Amino acid sequence: MDVQKVEAHIVGWLKDYIQKSGTKGFVVGVSGGIDSAITSALVARTGFPVLCVEMPIHQSPEQVNRAISHIKDLEEKYFNVSFQSVNLTGVFDNFIKAMPVVNDSEQRNLSLVNSRARLRMTTLYYFAGLYSYLVAGTGNKVEDFGVGFYTKYGDGGVDLSPIADLTKTEVYKLARHLGVRSDILQAPPTDGLWGDDRTDEDQIGASYPELEWAMEKYTEGKVVGDFEGRKLEVFQIYSNLHRANQHKMLPIPVCIIPPDYKN
Template structure:
């Protein structure tokens, strides 16, 4: 990958989009992960206003520490970057106290994990409206168009997606070029939606390099019959997530009414 050209292309694209939208810049949620670190740095390179927002909800301390390290470094490098922290834990706890909590615990935990992401989305759009900013998405190609590993109307609710055409490995290449802190570069990818340090790989059952391979094979029209052993397992994992999360990746279906009915 021609990293410098890709970086310049994304930065120019961001700047052009924001200018045409007549906004002041971008707001982005900082998680302490590679995707938000790369995206916020790309936004900062536009020279437009960039607001980095921390939104902890019972967050693991390692995630908080990495997020704060990145924001501190970014502010030291770019004068157009500001930050704020919104502690959403009380809001989350208040929500939990008002909703039904009966039934299977695993199902409840997943619903609450997605609620965390949606509370964060709401917060970002509040600041976007307050300061006339665009919400910059942090999803990469594998997450957004492969396994659908994001929350619908949560971290999937954004105005534009600067790195969504890049594989996770390519995002790491940009991270190196953009001087993202080593602590983030070396950390295991994690969505941080359960209040602990569980990794994306632990949740999905496959690593990002494996998922990139499976995505390529799937796009080439391969089937599980073409593989055996671990490759077959990974391919099936990818296919299962891709199928189950297709509703996130496709436009909202519209029930078209026949003209004779109107």
């Protein structure tokens, strides 16, 4: 991958999009992870105003420190970058208190995890509305179009997706080129939504390089019977998640009413 050309292409695409949209800048949620790090670095390079928002919800100090340090690095390099911290822990705790406890199952926990992501989306759009900014998404290709590893109307609720055509491996290559901090490069990928140390690989059951391999094979039309051992296991993980999460990746279905029903 020619990282210099990729960087220039994305920055040019961002500048062209915002000029045509008539908006004034970008807002991006910065979590301390690799995807939000390169997204914020790329939008900073456009020269348009960029608001980096850090939104902890029972977050580990390591994640918070990485996010803040990264944003400070950007502020030192780019005059157009500003920083806003919004601690959503109290908001989330009050949300839990307001919700009825139907059961105490893993499904309820997952629902609350997704609610965290949606609180952050709401916060980003609050600032976007204030300043007439666009919300820049941080999802990569495997998450957005492979396994659907994001929250619908949470981190999936964005105005544009600068890195959604890059695999996680390509994200790391671009991050090194952009000079992203070593602590972010070395941190295991995590969505940071569970309030513990579980990683993306813990949740999915496969690493990003494995998922990239499975995505390629799935696109080629390979089937379960073509593999065995660990490759079979990974291919099944990918295939199952890809099918189960189609509702996130496809346009919202619209019930079309036959014209004669309206006459």
